[in-house]
Amino acid sequence: MLTQTAHATPLAHQPDIALSLHRKGRDESPSLGVLGIAMSFGRNMEIYAEGESAGHVYKVVSGVVRISNLLPDGRRQISAFHLPGDMFGFEADNLHWASAEAVTQVKVIAYKRRILLAGGGSTNLGRDLLHLTLVELRHTQEHLLLLGRKNALERVTTFLLDMDKRTKAGSVVELAMPRHDIADYLGLTLETVSRMFAELKERGLVRLEGARRVHLLDKQQLTSMGA
Amino acid sequence: MLTQTAHATPLAHQPDIALSLHRKGRDESPSLGVLGIAMSFGRNMEIYAEGESAGHVYKVVSGVVRISNLLPDGRRQISAFHLPGDMFGFEADNLHWASAEAVTQVKVIAYKRRILLAGGGSTNLGRDLLHLTLVELRHTQEHLLLLGRKNALERVTTFLLDMDKRTKAGSVVELAMPRHDIADYLGLTLETVSRMFAELKERGLVRLEGARRVHLLDKQQLTSMGA
DNA sequence: CGACTGGTTGACGAGGGTCAAGGACCGTGG
């Protein structure tokens, strides 16, 4: 299997490409009985860049993808982490307004945008895309509330609960991303994220097993704090 | 004309309803050759509430609408202001996840959600809705960057430039909403918003004509500051 | 005229950012 090695400066866009069919079944996401291209990206590799033309839409097969925007001076905001099964890369026009990068080793399937949009105008497909986009929109609005009005502890708590819910691994959250990415997602600094983890640990709400594995000990109380 | 008077606690949901056809032409928004119901709301009246079932989708005819979410303790985040021509009220499922209120006296046209979604499955309409939603999503992600990474002065500057662009009234921005709403949109307090206006005035970038009218004197520099 | 809503300005403090040092972990190679 062709894959890429990690890269300090994640700028090149040369995914190794393998052709494949999109497997049906074992897959909760919308009905895409369409040909896709399987692609693989190493940690920190760029899947597409802000401003690039948006020829494809992607579905995560394995790994984690981050969607981010930059200010001219380098400040970064991550708008979403996408997990296996999630789709990303839709845009209103033909340009990507954000960039997508692999947080871990990632496999995706890329679908031609034209096929999805024009493709026969299958009503089902169109509705699925609309629904998907609306769900994404709701998540983003929820995140606005977090960034605009929650304090650091609430942000981290909300993040942990959200990751727990999305991965359904029963109170044990495996964080695929480093503190820096969490910080840029939550509108904080990595130091503050670290301190909030420590705070939750001290309060006995959480147990840390290394930096990347978090046991949620009291979801009830975490939930009541998360907002 | 039936309208409602302002209300200190904007909770009641009793819009005065008038039947009307949706006028074609003089209207850039998507092709909705569909019957709608014209409704009128007084300042601070609720158009729909968080958690309410989402039977309709709305288009602003006149006035300004705010979309907001609340935390249990009352902290509020406004995710968008909608101006004439804008649509709002789409949801992924059948419940409104945010509430919509009239910032000023407002006229809207309400369309039955079922008609828009199921309605013949007209490919054009479906695509329009998807496009609209994607544009909304992009705006929301842009706002994430603002809330997560911009400082107070940058936020206010970005807000003014955005309002200027949307109203196309040549460097004079008419703010329909009070400082408190601007603050809840920008993730600040009303005092900080007021101070940032003062700061922009001191720097000679802006001229204030009363609290609600702002002349943008140096858009170039404002843009470079808006980050 | 007085009451109300909305806006401005000032003094002060706290939450989180910045800067800096050091620790933990991991793969590589001697």
Next chain:
DNA sequence: CCACGGTCCTTGACCCTCGTCAACCAGTCG
């Protein structure tokens, strides 16, 4: 096997931006 380098994480000290609290001002309506 251990030393080494790199990446990631934690913790502390300090400081700054913005929130809080409060007083006062301006415009509007009855």
